[in-house]
Amino acid sequence: MNVYHELTGPEGAPVVVLSNSLGTDLRLWDEQVPALAERFRVLRYDQRGHGRSEAKPGPYAMPELGGDVLELLDRLGVDKAHFAGVSLGGMTGMWLAENAPERVERLALICTSADLGNTAWLERAETVRAHGMDAMVEPSLPRWFTPAAAARPEVREKFGDMIRKADPEGYAGCCEAIAGMDVLDGLPTIAAPTLVIAGAEDPATPPSHAERIAAGVPGARVEVLSPAAHLANAEQADEVNRLLLEHFGGAA
Numbered sequence: 538m539n540v541y542h543e544l545t546g547p548e549g550a551p552v553v554v555l556s557n558s559l560g561t562d563l564r565l566w567d568e569q570v571p572a573l574a575e576r577f578r579v580l581r582y583d584q585r586g587h588g589r590s591e592a593k594p595g596p597y598a599m600p601e602l603g604g605d606v607l608e609l610l611d612r613l614g615v616d617k618a619h620f621a622g623v624s625l626g627g628m629t630g631m632w633l634a635e636n637a638p639e640r641v642e643r644l645a646l647i648c649t650s651a652d653l654g655n656t657a658w659l660e661r662a663e664t665v666r667a668h669g670m671d672a673m674v675e676p677s678l679p680r681w682f683t684p685a686a687a688a689r690p691e692v693r694e695k696f697g698d699m700i701r702k703a704d705p706e707g708y709a710g711c712c713e714a715i716a717g718m719d720v721l722d723g724l725p726t727i728a729a730p731t732l733v734i735a736g737a738e739d740p741a742t743p744p745s746h747a748e749r750i751a752a753g754v755p756g757a758r759v760e761v762l763s764p765a766a767h768l769a770n771a772e773q774a775d776e777v778n779r780l781l782l783e784h785f786g787g788a789a
């Protein structure tokens with residue numbers, strides 16, 4: 538599988554993997570990389586079907602999204618890494634922590650869920666296969682950002698571009714992975730110290746989903762940020778950077 542990735546930060550430093558959400562790409566983490574790369578080797582990648590990664594025909598399943606990360610870590614010679622994921626990226630992180638615990642040091646789950654149902658995701662997959670990614674731009678931005686942030690031209694341009702650059706088949710395949718996701722029952726087996734971050738105004742994965750994850754993962758703690766919708770790491774970058782550095786042990 539051809540997974541596009543970028544490495545930033547000192548060689549030999551502990552590795553932090555950053556995994557993007559549905560419809561975005563590794564640019565989602567632009568505000569995190571400078572802060573994290575002072576102390577960590579930051580490995581960000583594009584989920585399959587997104588950005589510059591390969592878009593195999595769907596449907597996909599969570600073991601494939603997690604398998605892409607394991608393959609990438611193997612290729613780069615990384616035995617174990619910290620992992621942060623937004624939404625679909627967080628789902629990938631939960632799958633990894635449950636199924637490859639020896640590869641996950643500490644886990645940060647941002648604006649994500651262990652169960653998002655299935656019907657709506659299968660319908661969304663049908664919509665993008667029929668109408669392409671343009672159909673996703675206007676519905677997505679108000680879920681991703683609070684109204685003030687969603688109105689900013691640079692936000693609309695950057696995140697609209699990420700949506701348009703996703704491959705419709707790849708996006709649909711990821712919707713199908715969300716529909717078939719099965720990480721809820723395994724939450725109590727997660728041994729990696731886990732931080733769960735939610736956006737108070739997130740309509741897609743509201744704070745109740747973060748609380749549900751934290752109720753399942755032994756010792757997990759929740760932080761709710763405001764104002765922030767689904768892409769809290771973009772809207773509350775400084776606070777998310779502070780929390781990630783503290784959680785991964787890189788705080789000054």
Ligand SMILES: O=C(O)CC1=CCC(=O)O1
Nearest residue numbers: 558559624625677680741
């Ligand atoms: O619906 C959205 O765009 C929000 C979302 C759900 C899963 C994900 O990765 O993003």
